[in-house]
Amino acid sequence: MKIAFHAPLKSPDHPVPSGDRQMARMLIEALRLAGHDAEVASPLRTFSRDASETAFSARRDEAEQEIARLRRLWQKDGPPDAWFCYHPYYKAPDLIGPRLSAEFSIPYLTAESSYSDRRNKGGWKLAQDEVAAGARQAVVNICFTHRDREGLEEAIANVRCAMLPPFIDVSPFSKPPGTAADACRLMAVAMMRPGDKTDSYRMLARALALVVGLPWRLTIVGDGPARADVVEAFAALPAERLDWRGEVEPRAIPAILAGGDVYVWPGCGEAYGLSYLEAQAAGLPVVAQRTAGVPEVVQDGETGLLTAEGDIESFAAALRRFVGDAALRAQFSERARRFVFERRSISAAAARLGEILGELAGVEK
Missing domain, CATH: 3.40.50.2000 (Glycogen Phosphorylase B;)
Structure with missing residues (x-):
């Protein structure tokens, strides 16, 4: 599969190291080890430190530009086989993938998506709504912890989840x-x-x-x-x-x-x-x-x-x-x-991702 990978919190190419960047890079490597062609689709970062409708609107405008750019690219070269979003949550929702996935009829997947009802208020509600809609649309939400899975399943009816334990390159x-x-x-x-x-x-x-x-x-x-x-x-x-x-x-x-x-x-x-x-x-x-x-x-x-x-x-x-x-x-x-x-090695994660993509997402390598 040709997979469009996106990490709205921090791109794998971001210059500042962090656990999120490390995990994004390892997920790409695990997907490749599983036999898939995973490439970063967009460097757009939708992270907002504070709840603000103005800031959310600005992120939405940036996302619209990325959607237009990727639409032109896909119309020319063909769309990927799936969109894979890592770590969408109330401070960094995926504002690109769900739209393009629906438009081009490709599977939408998330990994480490998290949802908490206590954030579903005030300036964060718009972002929370995006996270919930994405999780609902996803053919599978890959969860690293049971806490994240329980949060999704309690908040979103009929949400589809699968477990992938956290892993590292050993x-x-x-x-x-x-x-x-x-x-x-x-x-x-x-x-x-x-x-x-x-x-x-x-x-x-x-x-x-x-x-x-x-x-x-x-x-x-x-x-x-x-x-x-x-x-x-x-x-x-x-x-x-x-x-x-x-x-x-x-x-x-x-x-x-x-x-x-x-x-x-x-x-x-x-x-x-x-x-x-x-x-x-x-x-x-x-x-x-x-x-x-x-x-x-x-x-x-x-x-x-x-x-x-x-x-x-x-x-x-x-x-x-x-x-x-x-x-x-x-x-x-x-x-x-x-x-x-x-x-908890990257090879073990690759094997598990292969199972998830093949069995739960309904797509083959």
């Missing part, structure tokens, strides 16, 4: 984890942004303060506009325990993780978190909260320990278990690597 993680050191090496990789990310950093700092008597050292990879707030959150901890790496190139992450023992990130508000899969691929067991989409990527009691949301003492207790028991870390490490390499 090829950079072929080396085994490093050897044990005197102090347990804890790792955290995250942007420093206001909101959920800063909340996670603050929770981590408070939990570490409860286990300061144990031998650990924390490596923090990341930077951003909330860096000062993050640094302040860790100010009460011994400076010699903290290794601030700042922002690094994504390709450097596997080697950094390979030097760690445990991945520690509370995950406040995480949709699912690709960093958890990357850490496990590097052989690091995870300590996180049992919240949002985190249980979709960490197997509690098998590849990591998940604690109750907001429970800092339980989070500290999980840290204490891993820091004080190298044998336990080794057991979890082996299971973590096997989980990601066998079940």
